[in-house]
Amino acid sequence: MSVYTKVSPEQLAAWLKRYAIGSLLELQGIADGIENTNYFVTTTQGRYVLTLFERLRFEELPFYLNLMAHLARHGIPCPAPVADRDQSLLGALNGKPATLVTRLSGAPVFDPGERHCGQVGAMLAAMHLAVAGYDGTLENPRGLRWQRQAAPQIVPFLDDSLKALLASELEFQAQQRVEILPRGPVHADLFRDNVLFEGGGDGTTQRIGGIIDFYFAGIDTLVFDVAVTLNDWCVDAAGNIEPGRARALLAAYQGARALTPAEREAWPAMLRAAALRFWLSRLHDFYLPRPGELTHAHDPEHFRRILELRRAGAFALPSGPLP
Amino acid sequence: MSVYTKVSPEQLAAWLKRYAIGSLLELQGIADGIENTNYFVTTTQGRYVLTLFERLRFEELPFYLNLMAHLARHGIPCPAPVADRDQSLLGALNGKPATLVTRLSGAPVFDPGERHCGQVGAMLAAMHLAVAGYDGTLENPRGLRWQRQAAPQIVPFLDDSLKALLASELEFQAQQRVEILPRGPVHADLFRDNVLFEGGGDGTTQRIGGIIDFYFAGIDTLVFDVAVTLNDWCVDAAGNIEPGRARALLAAYQGARALTPAEREAWPAMLRAAALRFWLSRLHDFYLPRPGELTHAHDPEHFRRILELRRAGAFALPSGPLP
Numbered sequence: 001m002s003v004y005t006k007v008s009p010e011q012l013a014a015w016l017k018r019y020a021i022g023s024l025l026e027l028q029g030i031a032d033g034i035e036n037t038n039y040f041v042t043t044t045q046g047r048y049v050l051t052l053f054e055r056l057r058f059e060e061l062p063f064y065l066n067l068m069a070h071l072a073r074h075g076i077p078c079p080a081p082v083a084d085r086d087q088s089l090l091g092a093l094n095g096k097p098a099t100l101v102t103r104l105s106g107a108p109v110f111d112p113g114e115r116h117c118g119q120v121g122a123m124l125a126a127m128h129l130a131v132a133g134y135d136g137t138l139e140n141p142r143g144l145r146w147q148r149q150a151a152p153q154i155v156p157f158l159d160d161s162l163k164a165l166l167a168s169e170l171e172f173q174a175q176q177r178v179e180i181l182p183r184g185p186v187h188a189d190l191f192r193d194n195v196l197f198e199g200g201g202d203g204t205t206q207r208i209g210g211i212i213d214f215y216f217a218g219i220d221t222l223v224f225d226v227a228v229t230l231n232d233w234c235v236d237a238a239g240n241i242e243p244g245r246a247r248a249l250l251a252a253y254q255g256a257r258a259l260t261p262a263e264r265e266a267w268p269a270m271l272r273a274a275a276l277r278f279w280l281s282r283l284h285d286f287y288l289p290r291p292g293e294l295t296h297a298h299d300p301e302h303f304r305r306i307l308e309l310r311r312a313g314a315f316a317l318p319s320g321p322l323p
Numbered sequence: 324m325s326v327y328t329k330v331s332p333e334q335l336a337a338w339l340k341r342y343a344i345g346s347l348l349e350l351q352g353i354a355d356g357i358e359n360t361n362y363f364v365t366t367t368q369g370r371y372v373l374t375l376f377e378r379l380r381f382e383e384l385p386f387y388l389n390l391m392a393h394l395a396r397h398g399i400p401c402p403a404p405v406a407d408r409d410q411s412l413l414g415a416l417n418g419k420p421a422t423l424v425t426r427l428s429g430a431p432v433f434d435p436g437e438r439h440c441g442q443v444g445a446m447l448a449a450m451h452l453a454v455a456g457y458d459g460t461l462e463n464p465r466g467l468r469w470q471r472q473a474a475p476q477i478v479p480f481l482d483d484s485l486k487a488l489l490a491s492e493l494e495f496q497a498q499q500r501v502e503i504l505p506r507g508p509v510h511a512d513l514f515r516d517n518v519l520f521e522g523g524g525d526g527t528t529q530r531i532g533g534i535i536d537f538y539f540a541g542i543d544t545l546v547f548d549v550a551v552t553l554n555d556w557c558v559d560a561a562g563n564i565e566p567g568r569a570r571a572l573l574a575a576y577q578g579a580r581a582l583t584p585a586e587r588e589a590w591p592a593m594l595r596a597a598a599l600r601f602w603l604s605r606l607h608d609f610y611l612p613r614p615g616e617l618t619h620a621h622d623p624e625h626f627r628r629i630l631e632l633r634r635a636g637a638f639a640l641p642s643g644p645l646p
Contacts, residue, residue, distance in 0.1 A: 020398065020450070020579075048398070075406075085452060122367055129408060
């Protein structure tokens with residue numbers, strides 16, 4: 001999207017008086033992002049991101065903001081919501097729920113190698129360890145419940161073979177015993193554009209500077225989050241899993257958090273569930289865009305292919321001792 | 324000091340398992356600091372500082388750690404204590420209370436100009452605004468109560484003129500009505516070595532990257548904190564106030580938080596109180612060093628001179644509208 005809700009420097013300068021972060025130096029709209037209006041905000045004290053929420057409602061936001069605050073407090077490099085002088089992480093600006101978070105450094109890497117995938121796997125495991133003790137509850141907003149609601153709206157747009165694929169996969173997923181898998185608040189959208197890497201000049205190693213965009217997070221199984229991440233980081237343009245990168249991600253993940261036997265057993269189904277979730281949401285965004293949507297919808301076909309590939313055969317988890 | 328308590332990489336790697344911050348890459352002792360053992364810690368996930376407390380007791384530490392966490396949450400660039408997987412900010416390592424905090428970037432500036440002093444004044448005001456709502460209670464550990472206990476131990480080492488100066492100033496301070504002044508948790512030691520500036524290469528402006536060393540913080544009057552800061556940042560080598568830097572600090576402070584009439588009236592006495600506090604603590608450290616103290620004590624004479632200068636005449640607060 002581009003910026004949905006206009007904020008003038010004068011409006012923001014007045015609004016910033018509720019915080020203790022100095023005075024406004026610069027305000028700059030951010031063109032990226034699908035769901036929210038984002039601005040870079042520079043004050044005399046530091047660099048922040050202002051987010052106005054266009055889709056999420058006030059009552060949903062504490063889950064996200066408190067989750068980011070919890071993760072930041074545990075050393076995860078994620079945007080940390082800034083509390084205002086009344087201790088609130090959430091305010092309202094121009095009629096929209098609004099928050100200010102710390103700005104992280106780095107940029108996405110769109111052609112990741114094994115090293116990047118290893119770092120992402122380790123960071124994902126660290127997040128799964130760090131959420132222990134977080135007591136917020138919000139079901140994955142694009143979980144199976146949403147998928148069952150969205151499917152009937154999408155079916156009229158699909159040809160018979162796609163209808164059959166969707167029905168078959170929904171039925172398969174309904175049979176999985178996800179309730180025996182470890183659950184928690186998961187990012188659920190840890191794609192390449194949501195990990196910022198810094199460094200890399202002068203032959204130095206690139207390192208993760210930030211994990212961003214938690215606004216699809218929710219309670220789901222941890223192994224689903226691993227599958228979502230692998231389906232993006234470790235595939236070629238056609239959606240085939242690239243074994244070197246997949247092994248790097250999984251080994252680093254399991255170096256910090258070993259998958260349980262139940263998770264290992266669920267793995268092939270989870271790779272399919274992760275593909276289904278994005279195929280469905282992209283179909284939904286494509287055929288049923290929200291009014292006023294400015295963004296280009298992502299291509300649903302990419303995840304249809306990935307789903308078909310994962311149905312045909314999963315990437316086997318490395319067995320034996322991990323590096 | 325140099326490092327008091329040895330920590331081996333093996334010990335630390337085991338200890339870090341309580342956190343979700345990746346695995347240890349590098350451990351490096353820090354020679355600075357008077358009261359604690361500090362190490363730089365680099366993990367696969369980021370850069371941290373490990374502190375083992377040599378003077379402070381377990382029961383005193385929550386005040387400091389929660390204060391830093393509170394300020395960080397409000398956007399103040401201070402070390403943020405990292406919570407372990409049991410949600411605790413405080414652990415024990417090699418028999419000492421220990422904590423891990425985020426590492427900030429930048430380096431102290433020891434020849435500050437008006438710009439630096441302005442930024443310090445603005446940051447101090449932001450901290451005084453941000454502490455509202457912090458409910459920790461710990462009296463300034465070097466406040467008037469400590470001073471009255473320490474004075475009799477120091478008196479035997481002083482000649483008659485210094486004894487008279489100390490007695491006179493303690494009596495003067497006892498007469499001040501500090502109870503009518505706004506109070507709160509204050510840094511109380513915001514000297515040049517506790518502010519990190521970053522940038523400044525290629526003609527860019529230096530900006531504050533971090534405020535560090537909160538381990539002399541406590542509840543005291545806000546204007547005392549301003550006086551402590553000014554007595555260090557805005558003086559020449561002889562302790563004379565340099566008017567340009569003092570005006571820059573005070574104008575920036577009052578741009579964010581105006582001093583009350585009572586604070587303005589107390590100002591000359593507060594400049595003296597701030598000088599007395601450091602004269603006394605330096606005398607104490609000089610004549611009564613702790614057993615095993617490795618550090619060089621700071622010269623008490625510097626603050627004796629400052630005290631005499633402030634008794635002879637205060638730097639008047641700028642009146643009229645501030646820039």
